Amino acid sequence: MMMLFDSSLLKSRIVSDDVTGKERWLGYLVGPVGALLLNAVLGSYLNVYYTDVLKLTGVWNGVFLMIFPIISKIIDAVTNIIIGQIIDRTHTKEGKARPWLLLSAFLLPITAILLFTVPSSSETIQVIWIIISYNLFYSVAYTIYYMSHTLMIPLSTRNIKQRGALSVFNNISAVMISGIIVALIFPMLIMPMLGANKSEWIKLMSIVSILAFPLTMMEYYFTKERVTEEAGEAATYDQPIRAQLKALIRDKYWTVIMLYYVFYTLGTNFKNNALVYYCNYVLGSYNDGITQTLVSVLGGIPMGIGIFAVWPLAKKFGKRNVTMAGFVFYAIGGIICWIAPKNLVLVLIGQFIKNIGGLPCAYVFMALFADVLDHIEWKYNFRCDGLSASLYSVITTISVGVCSGIMNFCMASTGYIAPEYIKATGETVGAVQNAATQNMFTFFFVGIEVITAVILIALLRHLDVEKHIEKEQAEIKARRMVNERSA
Numbered sequence: 445m446m447m448l449f450d451s452s453l454l455k456s457r458i459v460s461d462d463v464t465g466k467e468r469w470l471g472y473l474v475g476p477v478g479a480l481l482l483n484a485v486l487g488s489y490l491n492v493y494y495t496d497v498l499k500l501t502g503v504w505n506g507v508f509l510m511i512f513p514i515i516s517k518i519i520d521a522v523t524n525i526i527i528g529q530i531i532d533r534t535h536t537k538e539g540k541a542r543p544w545l546l547l548s549a550f551l552l553p554i555t556a557i558l559l560f561t562v563p564s565s566s567e568t569i570q571v572i573w574i575i576i577s578y579n580l581f582y583s584v585a586y587t588i589y590y591m592s593h594t595l596m597i598p599l600s601t602r603n604i605k606q607r608g609a610l611s612v613f614n615n616i617s618a619v620m621i622s623g624i625i626v627a628l629i630f631p632m633l634i635m636p637m638l639g640a641n642k643s644e645w646i647k648l649m650s651i652v653s654i655l656a657f658p659l660t661m662m663e664y665y666f667t668k669e670r671v672t673e674e675a676g677e678a679a680t681y682d683q684p685i686r687a688q689l690k691a692l693i694r695d696k697y698w699t700v701i702m703l704y705y706v707f708y709t710l711g712t713n714f715k716n717n718a719l720v721y722y723c724n725y726v727l728g729s730y731n732d733g734i735t736q737t738l739v740s741v742l743g744g745i746p747m748g749i750g751i752f753a754v755w756p757l758a759k760k761f762g763k764r765n766v767t768m769a770g771f772v773f774y775a776i777g778g779i780i781c782w783i784a785p786k787n788l789v790l791v792l793i794g795q796f797i798k799n800i801g802g803l804p805c806a807y808v809f810m811a812l813f814a815d816v817l818d819h820i821e822w823k824y825n826f827r828c829d830g831l832s833a834s835l836y837s838v839i840t841t842i843s844v845g846v847c848s849g850i851m852n853f854c855m856a857s858t859g860y861i862a863p864e865y866i867k868a869t870g871e872t873v874g875a876v877q878n879a880a881t882q883n884m885f886t887f888f889f890v891g892i893e894v895i896t897a898v899i900l901i902a903l904l905r906h907l908d909v910e911k912h913i914e915k916e917q918a919e920i921k922a923r924r925m926v927n928e929r930s931a
Contacts, residue, residue, distance in 0.1 A: 463606045466666055472596070472613040475663025478656035479548070479589050480618050482556055484626045485652055486581075487713075489635075490559065491848055492720050494574070495855065496862050497640045498562060503571065506856025510849040512575060517845025520583040521838040527591050528834025529685060539669030540830075541592040541599055548589035549660035555581040556653035560646045582844075587837065589660065594833045598814040599669040602917055611811040612755050618806070627740030631723070636733045639872025640865035671827075688828045695823065697816045697909045698832070704903045706839050708805065711896035713847035718888035721855075726785060726882045726889075730863060730874020735788070742792045750803040758808045766804045767812075768904045771897045773801030778894035785886040798893070815913045822916035825923070854884050 491509075494500045500509055527544070534540040558577040562570050597610050638644045692698045720736065728735025758766045777798025784790040813836070821827045861875035877885075 461670070462603070463601055463610060463668075467600075467668060468609065468613050471663055471666035471668075472610050473617055475659055475666060476593060476614065476617045477621060478659030479552055479586075479593070479663075481621045481625060482552060482652055482656045483586060484618075484621045485630070485649070486556070486559070487716055487844070488626055488630070488720060491717060491852070493560065493645055495852070495860070497642050497645060497865075498570065499862050500570075500574075501852065501856050501860055501862060503567060506853060508571065509852035509856070512571075512578075513845040513848040513852070515845075516575070516578050516582065517842045519579055520587060520841040520845070523583045523587050524591065524834045524837040524841060525831075526834075527587055528830040528832075528837070530830075531591060531595065531833070532830030539599065541595040542664055542667060542669060544588050544592040545596075545660065545664040545667070548585060548592065549657055549664065551585035552581075552589060552656045552660065553653040555585040556656070557650050560649045564642075582841065587841070590837050590840070591830075591833050593663070594810075594836060595829050596667055596669075597810050598817050598829055599671045600667065601670050602818065602921075604811075604815075604914065604917075607814050608755055608758070608808070608811045611809070611814075612807050614810060615807045628737055631720075631731075631736035631740065632733045635720075635736075636731045639731065640863055641870070641872070683826045683828075685831060688826075688831045691820065691824045691826075692828055692832065692835075695816075695820060697819055697907060700903055700907045701813060701816050702835065702839065704900055704907070705836065706843070707896045707899045707903070709839055709843040710847060711893040713843050714851065714888045714892045715890070717847055717851050718885050722785075722885040722889040724874060725877040726885050727788060727791060731872065738788070738792060739795055742796055746796060746799040746803060750800070750807070754803045754807045758804065758811075762910055763804070763808045763812050763815075764904055764907050764910060767808065768901055770801040770804040771901050771904070774798050775801075775894050775897035775901075777801060778890050778897065781890040782886070782894060785890065794890070801897075812907070812909070815909050818913060818917055818920065819909050822920050851884075851888055854888075855881065858884050 494509060503509065504511075531540055531544060534543060536543050555577065558573075559581055562573050562577075597607060597614060600610055601607060634648065638648065719740070723736035723739055724730045727739065754766070761769075777794045777796070777800070780794030780797065781791045782794075813832075817827065817829055817832060820832075858880040859878055860881050861877065863872050863874040865872045
């Protein structure tokens with residue numbers, strides 16, 4: 445496999461010491477679109493497919509959809525750590541993370557299609573198929589992609605300005621996907637056509653899955669690992685996982701940024717899981733094609749216009765400080781939505797304010813994460829990129845499972861009623877949910893994010909890594925030059 449990665453046919457054409465325009469636009473903006481689109485659609489609608497199309501809410505008295513995501517994400521967490529260590533010990537001409545991007549390009553579409561081609565058979569066979577396909581995609585294919593993708597900004601350059609630009613470009617892709625395609629096109633045009641029709645779901649998701657292949661290949665081709673190549677093989681600073689883990693846990697900045705990410709991810713995942721249900725059963729009517737679009741788009745407008753403002757503000761006031769200020773707006777917007785959860789106008793206003801507050805987190809977090817990784821290298825004289833990325837990914841994966849499992853259990857406990865697909869007419873009829881179910885969707889959509897915003901403000905007060913990062917990077921460079929002379 446390593447021989448394949450070292451092939452001259454796959455060698456990147458990017459040779460500049462600085463990040464190039466092609467790298468930014470094709471490698472970090474366009475390239476990730478395929479995988480991120482696939483993940484965003486799955487994040488918003490896979491659970492809907494399970495509950496509304498396959499009608500799995502009542503399987504094992506509601507326990508299956510609670511336990512299955514959590515156990516699957518524990519498996520995913522283990523594979524994250526394993527793959528992180530494999531990446532750290534990968535040495536090819538193309539770097540240590542990029543080869544795994546190449547592998548993920550082939551795995552993502554195949555495993556994603558399997559998620560939806562669940563056979564119309566007995567409950568047992570369906571359960572087995574779901575467990576296997578879910579873990580093939582999330583524990584293998586997407587883990588490989590996400591781990592390698594996450595490491596590309598820290599490994600691309602040490603230049604703070606260039607890292608900041610890449611962080612913005614990288615997140616524009618995510619925002620573009622969530623704010624335009626998943627938030628606008630899907631609820632307005634696609635979901636009303638799909639309803640609970642299984643065959644139409646399979647056709648659509650096959651198309652989305654296949655799109656991931658050429659775009660991920662582009663991300664692989666137009667990226668470059670410069671930090672990895674600075675001092676050849678010696679720059680990897682291979683250390684036992686125990687030594688790396690000990691170093692990370694002892695570092696204040698690393699602990700803070702990981703705790704930050706835990707709470708942020710939990711709040712975001714609960715919101716994303718509840719979005720469709722909240723719009724269908726609390727704020728609007730089932731698949732009306734308008735309510736979810738308005739909530740998502742108006743809430744997402746700041747993400748689009750804020751691209752041009754957030755990084756200048758971060759450079760002037762600091763990435764940490766701007767992010768803290770953002771979460772104040774985040775909390776205010778969430779409270780407005782929580783006060784009047786059935787008032788569309790107030791919810792739209794609250795979503796707009798909340799997403800203004802979410803701008804810094806969306807666009808500068810990876811730059812902060814990269815600064816912390818450099819700080820670790822300065823402090824301990826070895827890098828922990830792979831382990832950090834694996835633990836970062838573990839948080840993401842486990843939180844997805846926990847949030848999905850808890851919400852699915854609450855849906856079953858409060859008496860959620862799935863919509864019915866009328867084969868004769870080709871229409872899907874949504875049910876009226878009781879008050880307990882509606883209140884549960886409201887809390888998951890807006891309530892939890894208000895709570896997490898307050899926690900995040902408190903955590904960020906301790907993340908002042910920017911104060912010393914330029915000095916620490918200079919010392920790393922000087923240290924490396926001394927080592928090269930003595931070698």
